[in-house]
Amino acid sequence: MSSAVGARGPAWQRVLRKLVVYMLIIPGAILMAMPFVWLVLSSFKTLEEIVLFPPTFWPKSPTLNNFRQVFQMIPFGRYYMNSIYTAIVPTVVSVATAAMAGYGFAKYRFTGRNTIFWIILSTMMVPFPATIVPLFVMVSKMGLVNTRLGLIIVGLSSASGIFMMRQFVMTIPDELLDAARIDGASELRIFTQIVMPLCKPALATQTLFSFTGHWGAYIWPLIVVNSDRLRTLPLAIPYFSGQHYSYQNLISAASLMAILPVLVVFLFTQKYFVQGITLTGMKS
Amino acid sequence: MAVSREKQLSNGLYRFQRKVAPYGFILPGTAFYLMVTIVPMFMGLWMSLHRWNILRTRQTFIGLENYASVLTNPVFWEALKNTLIYTVGVVPVQIGLALIVALLLNAEIRGRTIFRLLYYLPVVTPLSIAAVIWQWIYHPQMGLLNAALSTFGVAPRNWLGDPKIAMFSVIIVAIWAGLGYKMVIFLAALQGIPESYYEAAMIDGANKLDLFRHITLPLLRPTTLYVFITSLISSFQVFGLVNVLTGGGPLDATNVLVMHIYRRAFSDYQFGEASAMSFVLFAIILVFTLVQWKVMGREVSYD
Numbered sequence: 001m002s003s004a005v006g007a008r009g010p011a012w013q014r015v016l017r018k019l020v021v022y023m024l025i026i027p028g029a030i031l032m033a034m035p036f037v038w039l040v041l042s043s044f045k046t047l048e049e050i051v052l053f054p055p056t057f058w059p060k061s062p063t064l065n066n067f068r069q070v071f072q073m074i075p076f077g078r079y080y081m082n083s084i085y086t087a088i089v090p091t092v093v094s095v096a097t098a099a100m101a102g103y104g105f106a107k108y109r110f111t112g113r114n115t116i117f118w119i120i121l122s123t124m125m126v127p128f129p130a131t132i133v134p135l136f137v138m139v140s141k142m143g144l145v146n147t148r149l150g151l152i153i154v155g156l157s158s159a160s161g162i163f164m165m166r167q168f169v170m171t172i173p174d175e176l177l178d179a180a181r182i183d184g185a186s187e188l189r190i191f192t193q194i195v196m197p198l199c200k201p202a203l204a205t206q207t208l209f210s211f212t213g214h215w216g217a218y219i220w221p222l223i224v225v226n227s228d229r230l231r232t233l234p235l236a237i238p239y240f241s242g243q244h245y246s247y248q249n250l251i252s253a254a255s256l257m258a259i260l261p262v263l264v265v266f267l268f269t270q271k272y273f274v275q276g277i278t279l280t281g282m283k284s
Numbered sequence: 285m286a287v288s289r290e291k292q293l294s295n296g297l298y299r300f301q302r303k304v305a306p307y308g309f310i311l312p313g314t315a316f317y318l319m320v321t322i323v324p325m326f327m328g329l330w331m332s333l334h335r336w337n338i339l340r341t342r343q344t345f346i347g348l349e350n351y352a353s354v355l356t357n358p359v360f361w362e363a364l365k366n367t368l369i370y371t372v373g374v375v376p377v378q379i380g381l382a383l384i385v386a387l388l389l390n391a392e393i394r395g396r397t398i399f400r401l402l403y404y405l406p407v408v409t410p411l412s413i414a415a416v417i418w419q420w421i422y423h424p425q426m427g428l429l430n431a432a433l434s435t436f437g438v439a440p441r442n443w444l445g446d447p448k449i450a451m452f453s454v455i456i457v458a459i460w461a462g463l464g465y466k467m468v469i470f471l472a473a474l475q476g477i478p479e480s481y482y483e484a485a486m487i488d489g490a491n492k493l494d495l496f497r498h499i500t501l502p503l504l505r506p507t508t509l510y511v512f513i514t515s516l517i518s519s520f521q522v523f524g525l526v527n528v529l530t531g532g533g534p535l536d537a538t539n540v541l542v543m544h545i546y547r548r549a550f551s552d553y554q555f556g557e558a559s560a561m562s563f564v565l566f567a568i569i570l571v572f573t574l575v576q577w578k579v580m581g582r583e584v585s586y587d
Binding site for chain 1 (some may be wrong): 302305308310311317325329330333338373385388393400403411414415426431460463493524549565570
């Protein structure tokens with residue numbers, strides 16, 4: 001929009017300006033992408049090549065073998081399943097509960113509404129690392145250390161999700177809901193059949209945010225899980241790297257496979273990401 | 285007669301439903317949230333006032349002793365210092381770079397979307413895995429960085445193993461990892477500036493530099509402040525990146541606050557002291573948050 005400003009001035013000035021922009025933005029982009037490029041290249045190198053000094057840039061005899069060998073060397077499939085589980089279950093539950101709560105706070109008047117909402121908002125600023133110690137003690141008293149439930153229990157709700165859904169549902173006109181009530185629709189039906197379909201963009205944004213967040217979750221799984229059986233990828237890959245440091249070709253192949261889901265999801269949905277950042281970031 | 289009774293009944297049912305429904309809607313989300321936030325908060329406060337032993341059922345009350353031992357422990361001050369160095373190294377540079385990139389990518393150039401994508405990619409990459417990638421780049425012998433620098437005649441360094449430069453190396457990764465997020469926020473702010481402002485100024489004879497200095501920069505101020513404070517808050521919570529890259533070493537050179545809490549709790553089992561430290565961290569962050577609220581209270585609206 002404001003970029004139209006760049007289109008003013010004489011032609012040579014515009015060309016020059018574009019040239020300067022490219023000269024700054026391209027080297028920067030190369031630097032930003034370099035770790036990914038290096039990762040991909042390393043994942044195709046053989047073990048003999050990866051330990052060469054100085055390192056080669058392009059793989060001399062590219063191989064796909066590493067991607068197979070990872071599965072033989074470590075229980076990579078199991079780590080992957082653990083990650084899928086710890087990303088999907090909290091995402092589904094937290095998005096659903098946030099949608100319900102957001103609707104409740106936005107469209108009803110009830111005793112305690114403002115107090116409860118205020119409590120949720122004001123505790124949003126409590127940093128997660130500040131509560132992990134008591135949270136761990138709590139979860140361990142519940143007998144959930146080293147269990148699947150323990151792994152996901154802290155992700156089942158999202159305060160920012162509740163806040164975002166409330167903001168979104170507030171933009172839906174009350175008349176729409178009242179019209180449905182006159183037609184005899186129950187409150188639950190209004191929520192599922194009228195409000196939710198209108199919330200699709202907000203739901204999509206939140207699903208993506210939540211999924212990428214949980215896919216990369218590190219500190220809580222690190223604390224609550226210490227058996228290899230339940231390790232997720234963000235734990236397993238540093239662990240693998242620590243154990244077999246010289247097999248960097250395999251570590252690279254494993255890392256690449258581990259970040260692929262979020263990269264693919266992001267590439268196809270980047271519009272929602274930008275929307276989500278501006279929604280949650282700027283209006284709070 | 286029958287009709288009106290039915291109407292009344294449905295009316296009563298309807299009212300009952302409307303009274304109960306909101307609680308039903310907010311219950312699951314609120315309950316889960318309170319369970320993992322409010323309950324641990326009060327529990328942490330209680331733990332911080334006791335000599336806590338996870339194996340015992342009764343804990344001894346010791347007042348503020350845990351807080352005293354936190355504040356008299358030189359490792360805590362060392363960790364606070366390291367966290368400050370990290371913050372000062374990351375926050376201003378990252379915001380400056382993000383602003384520049386956003387300004388550049390706000391221009392009408394070919395491939396704008398692809399560039400935005402490239403700058404944003406690190407943000408969606410799990411931090412602990414990004415740290416593993418960077419460990420390899422930083423490798424003293426087989427790493428890309430030393431190999432690249434040697435072509436310019438720069439002597440190889442032990443980026444993560446030398447206590448003098450380990451924090452610097454961590455800061456570089458942190459800047460790389462979070463730059464894209466701030467860029468997107470700045471881009472959104474730039475696109476929120478109405479085109480008419482620029483047009484009006486152009487009519488008054490303003491040149492490009494004037495436009496930037498007197499329109500773009502002042503209107504970006506609230507955004508910059510917001511980004512600044514939230515960056516401070518998140519940089520005080522850094523853990524995963526450091527834990528994978530250096531584990532707090534070498535010689536505790538990258539031992540940051542959350543890592544110190546983590547070690548005191550889960551290596552030394554000093555849960556009471558770790559809880560006290562959590563509250564100290566919380567207090568620091570609270571100060572940042574309050575400043576943010578105060579500053580953001582005077583928000584600029586340009587409509």
